Amino acid sequence: MKKGNKMKLLALTSLALTLTLTACSENAGNGGSSEAQTGKLRLLGPDFGNRYIKFNERDKYPVWTEIDKLIKEAGLDPSYELVPNEQYNVVIQTRMASGNKLPDIVNISALDNVTVLNLAKQGAILDLNPLIEKYSNGNIRKMYDEQFPFAKKSTTSPDGKMYWFSSLHKLTYKGDQPSPVSLTMLLRKDWLDKLNIPVPKTAEEYLSALVSMREQDANGNGQKDEVLLYNPGVFGSSIAQWFGLGSDLTAIDDEGKKVVSPWYQDGIKDYFRYLQRLVKEGVLDTNMIAASYEQTQQKMIDNKVSSFHSYNLETWSDLNVGNGAGYLPLMPLQAVDGIKPAMQVEPHHLVWEKYAITKDVKDVAAAIRFFDMIYSEEYADLHYWGIKDQTYQVDENGAKHFINNGPDSELAKSKQVQGALLFGGTVFPRVQLANLEFSLARAPKYKADNQLEVLKYKPYYYNSTANFLTIPNEEQLNEKTQIMTNLTTYSTELATKLALGQKSLDDWDQYIAELKKLGLDKLIEIDQQLLDRYNSIQ
Numbered sequence: 001m002k003k004g005n006k007m008k009l010l011a012l013t014s015l016a017l018t019l020t021l022t023a024c025s026e027n028a029g030n031g032g033s034s035e036a037q038t039g040k041l042r043l044l045g046p047d048f049g050n051r052y053i054k055f056n057e058r059d060k061y062p063v064w065t066e067i068d069k070l071i072k073e074a075g076l077d078p079s080y081e082l083v084p085n086e087q088y089n090v091v092i093q094t095r096m097a098s099g100n101k102l103p104d105i106v107n108i109s110a111l112d113n114v115t116v117l118n119l120a121k122q123g124a125i126l127d128l129n130p131l132i133e134k135y136s137n138g139n140i141r142k143m144y145d146e147q148f149p150f151a152k153k154s155t156t157s158p159d160g161k162m163y164w165f166s167s168l169h170k171l172t173y174k175g176d177q178p179s180p181v182s183l184t185m186l187l188r189k190d191w192l193d194k195l196n197i198p199v200p201k202t203a204e205e206y207l208s209a210l211v212s213m214r215e216q217d218a219n220g221n222g223q224k225d226e227v228l229l230y231n232p233g234v235f236g237s238s239i240a241q242w243f244g245l246g247s248d249l250t251a252i253d254d255e256g257k258k259v260v261s262p263w264y265q266d267g268i269k270d271y272f273r274y275l276q277r278l279v280k281e282g283v284l285d286t287n288m289i290a291a292s293y294e295q296t297q298q299k300m301i302d303n304k305v306s307s308f309h310s311y312n313l314e315t316w317s318d319l320n321v322g323n324g325a326g327y328l329p330l331m332p333l334q335a336v337d338g339i340k341p342a343m344q345v346e347p348h349h350l351v352w353e354k355y356a357i358t359k360d361v362k363d364v365a366a367a368i369r370f371f372d373m374i375y376s377e378e379y380a381d382l383h384y385w386g387i388k389d390q391t392y393q394v395d396e397n398g399a400k401h402f403i404n405n406g407p408d409s410e411l412a413k414s415k416q417v418q419g420a421l422l423f424g425g426t427v428f429p430r431v432q433l434a435n436l437e438f439s440l441a442r443a444p445k446y447k448a449d450n451q452l453e454v455l456k457y458k459p460y461y462y463n464s465t466a467n468f469l470t471i472p473n474e475e476q477l478n479e480k481t482q483i484m485t486n487l488t489t490y491s492t493e494l495a496t497k498l499a500l501g502q503k504s505l506d507d508w509d510q511y512i513a514e515l516k517k518l519g520l521d522k523l524i525e526i527d528q529q530l531l532d533r534y535n536s537i538q
Contacts, residue, residue: 039075039366044095045107045427047082052412053421055082061415061422063386070378074369080427099124102358104367107427108164109353114477116354120163125356126364127161135368143168143375147433150467151351153537158473164354165371167430171348173455175398178348179436182312182454183463184238186327189446191218191226191306199328203242203274203335210283210306219303227285229296229308232275232499233492235262236344236463237309242332243267243274244339247461249491249520250527252468254342254459256535259528263491263515269508270336275499286500311346312450313443329450331457343460351467355429379419380431386418399437469530470537476526483519490518 047055058064071078081103083091089110095102096111096119108116108125119125132140144151148168156162173179185206191213192199200206212218213226230237236247245262246252252259262268278284283306288296299305300320310317312329321327332341357367373379385392385400392400402418411417424430440448462468472480494511497503503511 038363039077039369040363041076041078041105041366041370042081042103043078043105043427044081044083044092044103045425046085046088046110047426048085050408050421052408053417055080055423055426058422061417062390063382063417063419064422066382066387067379067419067423070373070376070382074373076366076370076373078370078427082426096124099359102360104358104361104363105370105427106356106358107353107425108356109425111354113471114481116163116356117157117471117474117477119356120157120161123359125163125358126361127163128165128357129160129162131357131364131368135365137369137372139372139375140165140368143431148349148351150349153470153534154351154467155471156537157471158533164356165374165429166351166355167353167425167432169350169352169430169432169434171434171436173436177455179455180345180348180460181439181451182238182329182457182460183236183309183344183346184312184329184331184450185307186310186312186314186317186329187307188213188218188305188321188325189328190325192328194218200330200333203239203333206307206330206333207274207278207281207283210278211281213306214281214283218306221303224282225304226283226306227288227299227304228278228283229288229291229299229305230275230278230284231289232284233289233496235495238330238332238344239274239309240271241342241344241461242335243271244336244342244459245271247344247463248465249488250465250524251461252465252531254461256468257531259465259524259531261520261524263512263520267336267339269505272495272498272505274335276501279500284499289496312454313439313447315443315447318444326444326446328446331450331453340459343454343457344463345454345460346463347467349467353425353429355427374429374431380433383419383424383428383430384432384434386416390416391418395437397437399435401438401441404442465527465531468534469527470533472526472530476529479519479522480526483523487515487518487520487523490514491520 092106092108092110096106096108099122102124111119116125120127147170151166151168152162155164155166171179171181187200187206187209191197192209195212195216195218197209197212198205200209210226210228214224217224218226230239235245235249235251240262241247244267245265246260250259250261275284279286288299291299296308297320300308300317303321308317308327318326332343334341357364361367385402388394390403392402394400408421411421419428420430420432436451440451443451494503498505
């Protein structure tokens, strides 16, 4: 070979090597190198430990066969590390804090926003927006922009970055009508019928009904033990809303524009006077205020619960009491002249849980393909509904309805489950496109009728502000962190003692002064800023 040709070859080789090294350097840590394009992913998440339906037996379930097809079509080769849920909080905090040998994709739902944003600042998790822009096939943006536009608002940081994907839920009626459901007081319908007690229309009639059930031995066991289960330490139980009060320490009004606190609202003193009457009459079981879920369920199974707070369409409590008994959901009851009672609702859309891509990801393109698969209509269908004619059917109006295949123990035998029961919330986010028609069809008529009234009722408060506030900036985060623990503790203890009559309403100004000192006004101010920012995002 001539010397000139050798020099040209060396130059070309050098140029090629330079370009290769440059490309590798540019793509280091973002999955761009040719060696990284394997589709391999390491995923870490909690195992919720279903006694019957187990993720490690997923290959036995038809729904997993369909999900596995989507995974292979996306060119993915994932491996799964699931940690028992009761251990996961400690494990994820330790693993993420160490910053070493992180998985490619991780469920960080157990970490609060302060911790997650600090991880982002340290570079432990990646900003998703440029990765979506570069690698996505469009499914992620379509799901976020078209189906869940509100999700971007509550998961975008103040600097415009997005550090986690979320689980998403939407409930609609007749195709596209937003369908919130209510959280309300439920009252034993069979006891009302047995004792010929009219359905209460006011808070006074409700108290009278509870007293009558107790005095007339509604459960027939010869004792005055029929009780109301109610936690007066929080405002998220619906009696507070009858008095026009917000549903938490801070709450958002039904127009979605203003942050309020029940401590400053007009009906607050009348509310505590009413709770004191419930206690005095012996119908509010004060021994159950701090009871565990198991204790409240046992009280219900023992046939002693006249009323409690829950979702209006829930039916599992009816099963606890059995024998044709059931709980009637109440519409908001008039409590104070001049104050229209409010309702507490869960919004038709929910954005929750966090799934991040870490700095140690070897194949970013594959990680984005994973989430493109998650946010596809095919995955959403398999996750929430399962397989047509096996786990759900479609009626003549196009609405989907689950096929009732029994409890988990039976479903584990038949293997006919939707994806949510097998893998939802583990390393796989939940994507739920639900319709109200199914819930109405399976509920007793009196519950279905209540839900249809819920759709048109105002005023209301959302059961949580989480879906309507943007992520705080660093200053706001620090301020809220400093405020929340002591303020929440004081509010809970004060509300409980006022309800039990252990503190006097005569000292009201002193209580408000202490709430202000602990930062209630500052909390309202910050939450209002976050709500305003949420409403300003298009």
